[in-house]
Amino acid sequence: MTLCSKFVKIISDYYKKKKGSRTFLVIEYIISIWFILGICGLLAYGLSLAFWYYLDSPVLEEPELKDWRSQQLLETTGSETPTTPLPTTTTSFKSTTASRQLISTTTSNSKLLPAASCGKRIVGYFMAWENADLRQEQLRKLTHVIYLFATIQVPGVIKLDNEKRFLELKDKAHSLKSDLKVMIGVGGHATSFRLSLILPDDGKRKILIDSIVSSIDEHDLDGVDIFWIWSWMEDKLHYPKFVRELRKALNNLKSSKKRTEDYLISIIVPPKIETIEEGYNINEIVKSVDFLNVLTYDYYFNGDRIGPHSPIYGGTRGNIDETMKYLVCETRQPIKINMAVPFYGTFWRNASLPLQDGSEEIWKEKGEATGPFAVRWRELVPNGWHKSIARFHEKSKTSYIWIPETKPFLTFEDERSLAEKAKYVKDHQLGGILISAIDQDDDQSTLLNVVSSADICSQKEKDYIDYICDK
Structure with missing residues (x-):
């Protein structure tokens, strides 16, 4: 009973x-x-x-640590415990910055960034739940900044999380008087599931589109990133229709505002090819979006494996090279595809060394290890990780720390692994790099400096395909 x-x-x-x-x-x-x-x-x-x-999210294993489940909750609520639902109405917030004029000439931003000189992108996610202060010098090292999140309420309106932090970002970005594009990410881990209920319904879909357009207009933004975890088979038909209608609505806004530049639309794309094939009609979607933010990390994650979270090569369960080849060969538009790099590491305790130099498999059975747990780059040293002892795995082009005596295994990005990723973007004529997230970097912007200063421009044609495609 x-x-x-x-x-x-x-x-x-x-x-x-x-x-x-x-x-x-x-x-x-x-x-x-x-x-x-x-x-x-x-x-x-x-x-x-x-x-x-x-x-x-995966199940918690050690509640006292910021593991992957806690990270997911932090990414949506600012807390490690679920909160009550957000109200269904939107709130209007007034910014102290006057409406800006778009600058079409070469500015300080393009002078500072090698990527901007050839139309490539350095995109940074900026999180509502992080505590790190935003500095203008960070924004000067980006071509685009995307605020996460504007969550999706019932019946389809959006509401910005942590409005004060958003307005701080917007005001500082607009005060730069540069070509920096400011966008909002709509959806997120907690509320993007509602898109499956909204998109098939004409009325609810219009409410969502109108809400996105109104928010962009009100806050003088440059566009929107659809952060949907993830589109599934039943959503495959409705997603392209949604972005087409969103594009039309933003074009109408452009005309009414007499804006010279198009508003931007981007979407996130999962790293696994199987997931993309199942839930995304990518060739239809790409017609209406400006770029794809491919979340090329957490390849290891299926609950029973340990290994590098963002390998360029190697392994039998997916890697960056396989994902990028698939997307480029499908779309024939490499310039629209951004590779994501995480500014946080993933670690396990009591782990046997997972990286196998002499094998096609770069992951290892989890065994007695506990994890995975997330640790921001800025928290590595305070949490006792000594970056000076990091090793580099040639096969996967990733950096890691493993200590035989105590058996912690940490996979993370550092200066060397980021340089390899920048080289890959350049060699394969990809559109740019997405940083997740700039506020997880240290106060010296160590990782952001590597990414923003990287030469990812090439002499190849914009749509040059540097893969051997099957079709």
């Missing part, structure tokens, strides 16, 4: 024995039962919210 039904039985037995006016007792009994059912309903709703969070 459930707890709620036990309460109902207790109340029933109590009123059977209680003396007094029958009419009054019946009314009092009904009120008591409704009160209990209301409490039970709220409890069930809270449990359903927790269940949705559980579906979106």
